[in-house]
Amino acid sequence: MFNYSFGVGVYYFMGLYRAKILGTGLYYPQKVVTNDDLARSIDTSDQWITERTGIKKRRISSTDGGEFPTDMAMNAAFIALKNANLSANDINCIIFATFTPDYRLPNCATILQTKLGITNGCAAMDIAAACSGFLYGLNTANAFIQTGMMKNILVIGSEMLSREVDWSDRGTCILFGDGCGVALVGRNEDANDSSEILATKLGADGSGRDFLYQTYGGSVNPITPEIAASRERYLTMNGKEMFKVAVRTLAEISLSAVEAAGLKGIDEIDWFIPHQANHRILEATADRLSIDPKKVIINIEDYANTSAATIPTAFHQAVSDGRIKRGQLLLFSAFGGGLTSASTVLRY
Numbered sequence: 001m002f003n004y005s006f007g008v009g010v011y012y013f014m015g016l017y018r019a020k021i022l023g024t025g026l027y028y029p030q031k032v033v034t035n036d037d038l039a040r041s042i043d044t045s046d047q048w049i050t051e052r053t054g055i056k057k058r059r060i061s062s063t064d065g066g067e068f069p070t071d072m073a074m075n076a077a078f079i080a081l082k083n084a085n086l087s088a089n090d091i092n093c094i095i096f097a098t099f100t101p102d103y104r105l106p107n108c109a110t111i112l113q114t115k116l117g118i119t120n121g122c123a124a125m126d127i128a129a130a131c132s133g134f135l136y137g138l139n140t141a142n143a144f145i146q147t148g149m150m151k152n153i154l155v156i157g158s159e160m161l162s163r164e165v166d167w168s169d170r171g172t173c174i175l176f177g178d179g180c181g182v183a184l185v186g187r188n189e190d191a192n193d194s195s196e197i198l199a200t201k202l203g204a205d206g207s208g209r210d211f212l213y214q215t216y217g218g219s220v221n222p223i224t225p226e227i228a229a230s231r232e233r234y235l236t237m238n239g240k241e242m243f244k245v246a247v248r249t250l251a252e253i254s255l256s257a258v259e260a261a262g263l264k265g266i267d268e269i270d271w272f273i274p275h276q277a278n279h280r281i282l283e284a285t286a287d288r289l290s291i292d293p294k295k296v297i298i299n300i301e302d303y304a305n306t307s308a309a310t311i312p313t314a315f316h317q318a319v320s321d322g323r324i325k326r327g328q329l330l331l332f333s334a335f336g337g338g339l340t341s342a343s344t345v346l347r348y
């Protein structure tokens with residue numbers, strides 16, 4: 001009944017059950033910050049940011065409350081529950097992907113459990129896989145459902161990067177924004193319903209950890225009063241290296257997921273939703289994959305890079321505006337700090 005085949009960092013599993021996306025949701029903070037707004041405080045311009053990244057604006061969470069990662073997730077989850085026609089207590093497991101959690105302890109998933117009013121004692125865990133976090137969560141949810149261990153899983157990508165970015169560093173701050181996207185994943189027991197997660201790939205290359213990192217805030221280097229007052233606590237990035245790795249990794253992992261799904265080629269994919277890091281990365285990846293640019297879903301212009309939230313937000317928007325329809329084949333691919341990477345092929 002089970003078919004296992006192990007490779008380096010990847011696995012295929014023919015499970016007892018099929019998993020499908022039941023509903024999606026998103027939340028973006030109210031505050032909009034444009035490139036021109038940034039140009040008032042750092043040496044940059046709308047023209048430079050637009051040409052190099054495709055980004056025009058981003059959303060920034062309120063620090064007064066109501067828009068922290070679990071707040072955004074609560075709002076997005078209620079939308080997904082409504083779309084899936086489920087109630088909060090139908091959720092068996094919460095998988096919360098973030099590297100900007102509300103607190104170090106407890107995790108975001110347990111905070112969200114309470115905010116959603118869940119009283120069934122469901123499992124609740126966080127995943128730290130940077131920008132690949134949502135797909136790590138989705139692929140984990142798929143495995144839990146395939147084995148029969150869980151029935152309905154809420155997968156979240158929610159980030160408040162504005163807290164971790166040095167707003168005086170023009171090389172990084174222009175790229176990032178805040179937001180949250182969620183997907184409810186559930187068991188598909190209807191033989192006439194073709195919706196199914198078909199293939200998943202997870203990978204990582206720890207040798208690239210120095211391309212995107214934060215030195216302070218963990219056990220090795222706690223944040224002292226001196227560090228808190230300095231710029232050293234913020235996210236540090238080697239943009240050029242990340243760019244090269246991104247294009248190569250996104251293309252490679254996408255192709256291996258398409259192959260694992262048993263498709264004849266990438267032409268069969270109806271929509272490609274890549275992690276939104278830079279418009280030029282997405283163009284170069286589409287070119288490398290020889291996928292029609294019209295099939296690539298892009299929302300980076302209005303929301304920038306929201307890390308684990310980029311794929312579920314872009315997905316929800318394209319479902320809501322009717323571009324993505326039930327029965328279509330979708331490809332999701334991500335890469336991020338670590339360097340983590342992940343890809344999923346599904347029939348929506």
Ligand code: COA
Nearest residue numbers: 043044045048052131170171174239240242243277278336
């Ligand atoms: N505004 C104006 N000038 C800027 C600038 C800004 N915001 N940021 C950098 N510059 C300047 C640099 O100082 C440099 O000037 P110099 O030639 O006088 O030294 C010049 O522009 C070119 O900088 P460079 O860093 O080479 O630009 P780039 O084309 O590599 O673009 C990034 C920089 C960050 C936009 C790009 O490398 C990138 O997007 N990388 C991927 C990042 C990523 O995806 N991270 C997240 C992964 S999950």
